[in-house]
Amino acid sequence: MTRERFFQAEDLFQDFGENFGEDFYEVKKEDFIDSVSRAKSTLEPVSKQHSKPKLDLSPLKKDKLTSSVLERFPDLTSEDVEFYLGFTFAENPSCDDVADVIEAFNKNGLSDPRGMGFNFSDLESHSKLKEKLTEYFMLKRANKRSLVFLGYLSPVRGWCTRSMFGKPLEALQEVHLTREGDSSAKSKKKNPDKGTIVRVYSGNPKEPRSLREVGRLTEEFASYIAPLMDLNLVVFDGFYVYPNNKLRMGDTFELRIDCYLKESLDQPSDFASSLREVYRKRTYDDANHEKVVHDRQMALNTLLVKLNYLKETSTKDAFAPQRDTHSGAYKSELTQEIPFGLGSQRSQQSQSDSQVSANGSIDLTSTASLRDSTFNLNQLKEFYRVTQESAFGEDFPETNPPAADFSLELRPYQKLGLSWMLKREREYTHIGSGNLSNSQNNDFIKELIESEEGANNPLWTKMEGRNGTQPFYYNRFSGEFSSKKPTVKSLCKGGILADEMGLGKTITTLSLVFTVPEDSSFDKTLSFDKKYAYKTTLIVVPMSLLNQWQNEFEKANLREGVECRTYYGNPHFDLAAECCTDQAPRVLLTTYGTIQSEYSRMSRNSMYESSLYNMKFFRIVLDEAHNIRNKQTKTTRAMNDLEASRKWLLTGTPVINSLDDLYPLVNFLNVEPWSSYALWKHFVKDPFDNNKNLAGAFSVLSTIMEPLILRRTKLQRDKYGKLLIELPEREVVFERLYFNEQENAMYEWMKRRAEFSFKENMNSGTLMSNYTSILTHILRLRQVCCHLDLIKTTREGLVEEEEGVMLTQKLLMSEKEEFETKALKILAEEEESEAFSLDRQIELKSEIMSAYPNFTDTECSICTTSPIDVEKCVITECKHCFCLECLMDHFEFQNRAGTTPTTDGSEDVDSPSLKPKKNVQCPNCRSVIDKKRLFRTKPQLGNVDALKDGVEAGYTLYHFNPYGRSTKINALIKNLYQIREGDPNERVVIFSQFTSFLDLIESELQHYPNEFEVLKMDGRVTMKGRQSIIEKFSDPASKTKVSVLLLSMKVGGVGLNLTVASKAFMMDPWWSPSMEDQAIDRLHRMGQQNNVRVVRFIMRDSIEERMLKIQERKKQIGEAVGVDDEERRKRRIEEIQILFGK
């Protein structure tokens, strides 16, 4: 199209004018305009229609024409030809082949198309025209040198609002664009909503009288020009172009508009601050300011698209899931738009908000019942889904760590993880090493670097300057400009590796450390920064994992001299001196505690010089990074103040309570601008807290996190559709046990008390205030389920859960104790009365002794074991021997069946027996036997004084106490025996949350020193102790004893790797099912070779069964977080109702 071409061609001329000569200013403007207008006058207007003449010049045809013309005129450049073709077609749109073009050229005086005194053969004059045109606009621009020239828009169409009298407007005559109404309207009340009217005036704006309204811009242009003018962002210089005859009302005319940025580039109002500004102002005029930012950004974006700086992107694209990571920068550009694409958010708001959807699949509040909870599992799932999606493109290469240094073989997804980590660290040259051929790799890297680095900060886009303007940078998401390359603050090196537990984050991280062990860009000969530990990666881990990291490092390391040291925080130890040398350890391990104490010491004593804080590390890795999820804790602050070039966070559970947990992580990684909490609060926290515009907040969050986080789950499949990890199966079996009589009596008694107290509190409405006392009741009941002895004690740390309860509980304990011990005593007395008299005992003992001089001939008729182990033997009143376990089972079955052996076998086959409990009979002779009237035997010990009668027989008889152990311990021991029968070398883990219960189990198991090796680990065990326990437990030497590890739920919940064991017992249920899963995952994780079998002991018809119900409920509604305390309490009370309610 003619005029467009005309000015595009002019643009080409700028090449010539790159260097502004001083003489530039000497060019006389009048002369120039003169010549141009003469040139213009030769252009006959093609038509007076309002629409421009359309020319369907296909690119192909254009190329063909151009090349033909070039053949004829070899001196011309293709740009020149295009320039002239433009003219030609403007005048003769019908010409469509070379002949026509040539003819047209000739007809119009090819030699001098605009009568400007030059012809085609005279290239000198040709370039002179170019120069002149250039100079003309340069001159115009010269007046505005303080402004940044953005480019020009052409053609801009307007329509004439009043017929022109007098002289027609001249080509390139300046016109004035304004948003003001015409002067006659000034006195009238201004219409506040001017719409998007942009008026075009001719005349000199400095002399208002000379101004004449020519017309208005059409909506197409006014729509984005008007806001820019309103916002005072851009200065528009208009030049009249076409047509060159008199305009009549309604005629279309065309302008060229030069655009200048009004703001200076040199004081880049950084995006964060401007948004902060918005945030601050928000309180006054929320919507309006948000709108200002939005309008500014939208208008500028449109302008920059029109000026060909930016590609046009539809909103739809922006929301579409991005799979192509190669164009990473572009992608984040698009997705980054979401946070600020307030427009799109608004449109979403108007949709029904239960179905708000960013990319059509986020169904945040799918059911009405879940609507209230500000953060539910669906959201978490969705969040994880989004973060997972960000993973990789198809051909993202795997990276092998250097084989000479690193001994461990990575799994494919770990190699991908390594590649991703390298990408995040911008160590492109390492990516794909050991997997791609060199050339392949180089191509890939080149591509990657282009995509990653080419656009630098993904928020900012580099704009090539036009017409001599320096390149500048534009942030399309905030609508800001900068002349400097925006600092890469937000492109922190590092990220969050959030692979699910058991996927080997430790190994992946170590492989990174070994692949890029030091800062290669650091030149210590040049640097004065001596405190840079450029070769050291600081790894901060929870105490319990210290040794595991150390071990993994040793396993992985193949090179001598490469070290992993542990820092325990010695104030006299100069860490910097140690680490800032060539001999620096590759890895420095330390704990959160160490750093935090050093931090506190430093903040207490300003004189204290912490070497940890006086140096900068090459890399910092925080393991179990959810440790810093609370932004206010000392630990978090201590971590944030550490300095490093690269920062990594490892956590399997980046979100624990609410999405707000992510803020400290983002802050630690210095992800600008989100490190500003105000911003975070505004864009993420508040929407979630207030349940307002969740979808918007969600997409903001996703886009922040997407590039930062890598998360894979065990269930994920690789590109070949294989599971990332094929773990052996895992089986969780519930073993529901019956209370024995004593336990049952105690439980029922306690339950009545609890129910009474609960009902009373419910009725009087004091449930909330007596909440803790209720909890204590519940605790008591749970303890009875485990072992009666548990309620006797007031030991501290009895329960690790429910910290807040502890104190109150202790207070309550003192008075309670009396009741409970009393109850126990009563039970004991009852028991006594039913047992034998002493005389009867002595009598029986001698009878037994004579019946069984030894045990070699005994056989347990129940399990057919023969002879019966003296340790396990139990003898009835009728003098029959059985294994203890077998006979106890018999009692249990008989009691449960409720039937006593009757002589009439005439019952109906199918009818269940409802007969009341009666006596249990001896399996052998059917005489009545009683649990409390049994004897046990034990081998004769050297020192005998108790029972003379037993001496000769080589064993001792003693009265059996049937309730000495709890039902659960009995069941456990029985299970352990079964396991031992299967494989005496087996390892078993036993979980309980009551450390005192673990103590009881321990002492009970110690009665079987030949069968079981008992180890115990709870919170009281020191780090060193833990290490040796684990070592002992996993000692591969074959044994004849089953190794049993007693583990308190809390210690066992984190970090530990217990894959050597494949069998576990959970002695009691936990409130939260996820904690239990975590515990099981200690065994069921990478490295596990066998099927994992977990047995969970649950007392029938007890509070434990109800706790399982609550677990189910929790699984369904998800852990409600973000709810306030009150809400949480209410929920708890509902749970208590489940516990007690009928």
Place this chain on the structure above:
Amino acid sequence: MASLPKRIIKETERLVSDPVPGIKAVPHEDNLRYFDVLMEGPSSSPYESGVFKLELFLPEDYPMVAPKVRFLTKIYHPNIDRLGRICLDVLKSNWSPALQIRTILLSIQALLGAPNPDDPLANEVAEDWKKDESNAIETAREWTVRYADKK
């Protein structure tokens, strides 16, 4: 299924190595708790000439609970119903864990030799038996010839 208790293994071994005369019990290969039993009718009983098929299953809780036994071969007997279910005290309330597969099978065999029409399971058969014992015995014999395998 949990591993097989030692007792079951022992019993099975003994059943094979030291079989009860006139009774053969073989565990299924795929389920060692399930036995195919062949039982000869006791001599001087109407079942004398036949070999009866039974199935025997050891429940999870065995030996705390009795095994489940059932005749597969049709048999005319007052304590055995049409479905082959057996009315025998030791199989129900009088079960004791000291009893074994062997003893149970012997008890059943004894039951064939000594029908007890006063504690019937198959009422019609019991009626017949009580009304006209010789006729009932004849029917039992016929059934044995008709349904049971030959010795």
